[in-house]
Amino acid sequence: MIPSYKRSPRSIPFVSRPHWSRCLIAICATLCITGAQATPSDPERGRYLVEALMACDNCHTPRTSDGYVHAKRFSGGTQLFSDKDYSVRGSNISPDLETGVGAWSDAELGAAIISGVNPKGRLAPVMPSESYRALTPSDLDAVVAFLRSIPAVKSTLPPQERHGALEPRRATPGAERPFSEKDLADPIKRGLYVASLSRCMSCHSSDVDGAPDPVGHLGQGGRIFRTPAGVAVASNITSHPTKGVGAWSVDQLKRAITQGTDRDGRPLAPTMANLSKAHFSRMTEEDLDALIAWLRTVPPE
Incomplete structure (x- = not known):
């Protein structure tokens, strides 16, 4: 049990009004800062x-x-x-x-x-x-x-x-630094954000000196992945109408991302198919729509 204590008004130290005002300001500032730091993630x-x-x-x-x-x-x-x-x-x-x-x-x-x-x-x-x-x-x-x-x-x-x-690899252009909440309100910027976190261009950009090059070969495909299920080659996902996915419909792209199937409904190679079913199928519609909107802006190559 926590004991309570009573003090007479005379036992409270006198504080002048100006000094008390400064104390209140300091206390409020401290509470505000503490509250900001304590905001739960x-x-x-x-x-x-x-x-x-x-x-x-x-x-x-x-x-x-x-x-x-x-x-x-x-x-x-x-x-x-x-x-x-x-x-x-x-x-x-x-x-x-x-x-x-x-x-x-x-x-x-x-x-x-x-x-x-x-x-x-x-x-x-x-x-x-x-x-x-x-x-x-x-x-x-x-x-x-x-x-x-x-x-x-x-x-x-x-x-x-x-x-x-152990040299760090290159980021997707435009995603080299932290985004802001304002950035995420823009559908195209949000799509780039989703693409970066999902590492789309880490897999689908061609290799240069043994590492993906999203700066010079953004989305051009060609990376080779050796898995227990066999060898897979990353596809071109630029907006090129024949080499890439420029002619794919929104629904076809959505199925490729979330279900792991190609334009004709056939299963994609295991690396992409596994990621699609286990992870990308959980994307919100907002993020999926933004990702596709951004993919439409990737220059055709």
Whole structure:
């Protein structure tokens, strides 16, 4: 029980009116600042970003032929990514204190997402931080809040092997820095935002020196993906009427993105088909419409 205390009016120190006014201003300012800092992030918004657009499970959750192993969600992926500079699997991003990111600060987790660095140094460039630089501050906070809210899962993964410089990759033009809430009110800018977070051009831009080049070869396709199901080649998704998707209807594009089928309804290669069904099928209509509107603006090549 908390004891209560009574004080007589005479025991309250006298404060002159000007001084008291200044105190009130200071108190109000402090409350306003504290309130602004204490505004809770929206983990449900973070869930949508992680599950529908950023598709974090694709690298960070183990899987079998039947799909993701949800009991070990975000404990680390099974796919090995390697080239001349590194060999790595998707790390444990659950809030486990020892093997995950539970001991990281929010700032450290945010830096890993948008800058590709963790407390020990730079991450391998397969971590698509260049695509996540576009995150609005509130959306980045929401992603961090969601990752804090999921169950902690302990895992043991081989350490990342580095053999050379780990240079960050190039962002999609126009998505090199954080968007604002005002940007998202513009359908075309919102479409670019969705495309960046969904890494559309990381897959569909041609390679230059072993990395996708969204600046010089935006959406031109040609990247090769070797998966357990076979070899897939990324399609041209520019607005070219024959090489690209310029002649596709809105409904055809929507089915390709959310159902993983081509213009004629045939299944796309597993990489895109898997992402479509597991993640992009969850896109809101607003985001899907904006994405297609932006794709219409990609120069034909």
